[in-house]
Amino acid sequence: MKHLYIAFILIASTSLLAQNANTQKADQYFNQYEYVNAANAYLKLVENGKADGYVYKQLADTYFNMFNTTEAAKWYAKATMTKQDAETYYRYAQMLKANGKYEEANKQMQQFANLAPNDQRAKTFKENPNYIPKLFDVSKLYEVKAGTFNTDKSDFGAVLNNNQIYFTSTRNNSRKDYGWNKEPYLDLYQADYNTDGTVVNVRNISELNSKYHDGPASLSADGNTIYFASDSFRESSFEKDKKNNLKLGKNNLFIATKSQGNWGKATSLPFNSNDFSTSNPSLSNDGKTLYFSSNMPGSLGGVDIWKVSVNADGSYGKPENLGAKVNTEGNESFPFIADDNTTLYFASSGKPGLGGMDIFQADLNKGTEASNLGKPINTEKDDFAFTFNKAQNIGFLSSNRNGNDDIFEVHAICNVDVLTAVTNAKTGAILAKASVSILDDKKNVIATEIANDKGEVSYKVDCNKSYSILASKDGFESNSFEVAKSKGGTTTIAAALQPIDVIVTETEIVLKPIYFEYNKSNITQEGANELDKLVQVLKSNQKLIILAKSHTDNRGSDAYNLSLSDRRAKATAQYVISKGIAEYRISGKGMGETEPKIDCKENCTEEEHAANRRSEFLIVK
Known part of the structure; x- marks a missing residue:
């Protein structure tokens, strides 16, 4: 269902005219956007042996429009056995990526680049055809988990505003089914978001919804103004296509304000038109700029991200395209402007991604290239409609990664x-x-x-x-x-x-004591730091040969202490050897308690015991 809100345009680039009498019925379904019926009709042609490159392409485009990636890729493979236009190879590559077949996708992207070398998508691909591994290495910024208020229908476009979640859904089974995918028409919904993260009291916003498609929405910071997308039919605005017996509407943007707890009448924004669509609004936190998606004149591709100033008197400026740093010859949609009024998130099928639509982030102040958010935000499927509420430290994204458009919770990783x-x-x-x-x-x-x-x-x-x-x-x-x-x-x-400053006499190398913990022989961090000085001396004086003598305190039996000190001496030698010193240049010998540094007998303090648990380094040669 999200494809409706990319824009009300034909994603397929085929002619509206039927190829021949055999395809007339199937083409009529296709041209009326009844893709379920269209797919069945084209499949019958395949079964009856009446399929050719045209039918295969139409069938592939039909599944592409329903984002059935497996079937779309299957039929694009057959369609491209005959010569096709550049965009068909691009869509084929997208479907292959959506199924994780990146090497095969690259082959189709190369075909696309050969046919459309001046397309920015082709140029970007040629500059870095093997970008996928880098996307897998993108630092993980968010944790993603399934939302708790999804249904078996399409649910997407969630945004949190003042402890209220607004989203779009086809869950209203009392509504008429839409021919695109045989689901009910879209409605706007609202739910309560509790401080413990639970979502309750999901309800239809009946005063805003029409009998046509409604949503997604964006609200002002105070929650009293709502912008939302809806069909132009709600204002009886459409064009007639007599040939296909169609009334052709557009996606339009509408605004409504709240008074005494109720939404007033929704009014159309002045830059809506019967010639193009406007959709997917996102209002900046300061209320001065509205971002949206549109295929209006001046777009770089099918659908672009635009912005328009919202003046204090309620009027609007002239819509501005966000340019090539954000938009491509493909489709960019579902903008969301963060609370800082400068960070823009949006979905794109034209920029290098993992497959389908991916979510990107752009810094509008810096004007740098938008960056892919990587996994787990993005997957091989369609990922879109990213929003984030900084005050509540929670966001939402929409994705069909599980086979259906669902809403997922997003938690920032600190x-x-x-x-x-x-x-x-x-x-x-x-x-x-x-x-x-x-x-x-x-x-x-x-x-x-x-x-x-x-x-x-x-x-x-x-x-x-x-x-x-x-x-x-x-x-x-x-x-x-x-x-x-x-x-x-x-x-x-x-x-x-500190530079190493070690005293080297004729008989020994003097270090700070290499202390051990009571009854242990492992090298401590402090001991390692000191032994590193010995390593440096040995590296600087290649002829030196050292004997490491290890001592214990007088607690425990003589035999045990001798064994313990021997283990400590060997551990000391092994540490030095592990740093690249030849084994013959250092040996270790345990002395037990036979040579105490402080001869305190049975009345030793803890400090005196510690002083006796030590290592010494004698120069043998």
Whole structure:
């Protein structure tokens, strides 16, 4: 059903004239937008052996208009066995992508590009034909979960305003079915959104709905003004197509205001026309700009995103096309302007996507190219009508990823950008190519990167969690830096590393004590930082051979302490070897409690015990 609100235009590019007497009935259904009946009629021609390239293309376009991607791709494959227009190859590629067949889609895009080399979609494809892997790598910005107020009918276009959800649906089974897809006509609905996230009291907005299609809608910040799309038939505005026995209306935009809790009469906006459609409104938070989709003159493609100023006296400016940074020769629709009045979200089938319609984001102030939001916002199917309420920190998107147009909840993932700048603690000089790791609150390493020429590494982490940064570089003492919990934004860590300054005598290398936890032999983070200094000395003096002696305190039996100290000595040696030092250059020996640093016997304090649990490094050669 969302295709109605891309615009009231034929998505197929075939002639309205029947090809021959055999296809006359099927073509009539097609031209009257009765696609279910059209598909059945064309299939009968196939069954009776009366199909050719024209019938296959019409059948493919029929399924394309109903977004039956499997059947559309099947019949486009047959249609393209004979020569077709460029747009047919583009639609075929879209249907293949919608089924996850990206390599096959690229082949059809190449055919499209050959036939329409000046089309911006073709140019974009040629510049980066293998863009799909990059879309999979887009940082995950949102969590998506199924909405709780969907039905087995089409539900889409949800927007949250002052704890009220407004959306569009075909759930009203008392309504007449529409020939496009045999579902009832669209109505506007309203529901209550509770603070616990539940949605209740879903109800039809009867005072706004007509007997034709109505919705989607957008509301002013105070909730007292509503803009919505509806058929021009509600004002008896249409053109007659006598040949096909049709009354051809357009999508129009309407406005209504609330008085004493009730919506007043809806009035048509002054820039509506019988010559083109206007739909999918989105009003800026300050109420000064209305964004919408239209195929009015000046559009770059089938349907584009436009904007118009809303003046204080209720009048409107001249509609403006948002240009090539947003629009393409394909279809762009379902705009949503964020609360900041500068971030625009919209759906596009013309920009590089995963398949069908994808949701994009554009910064209107910067005027840069719109970016694809990636998964899980986008899928291989149609994804559209993205809205987000910053105050409630919840949004909605619509998608047929499960086979039917449904509304999904969108929850923003809170991220913190941790920017680490590594410098020399003594001189302040930048330390390029330093190793920078980020660790979770349990000291598990999440990722490790090498600093750029500015000594910088950036990580994106979750909000409201503690992290730490571990920075290291040859010739400097490794050090860790705490990253405090944050609610978002950027946290900058100044990682100043001390140059290694180790005392080397004729008999030993003097480091700070390599302490161990009581009754353990694993290397601690503090111990590792100190042992890195030893590694640097050994790398700088290739002839040095070292004996690591490990000692315990006097608690426990002599035999146990000797075994424990031996494990500590070997753990110390193994750490140094793991950093690239040859195995023959360092050995370890456990001394137990035989050589205490402080001979305190049975009256040792905890500090004295800790001093005795140590390692020493003697120069053997």
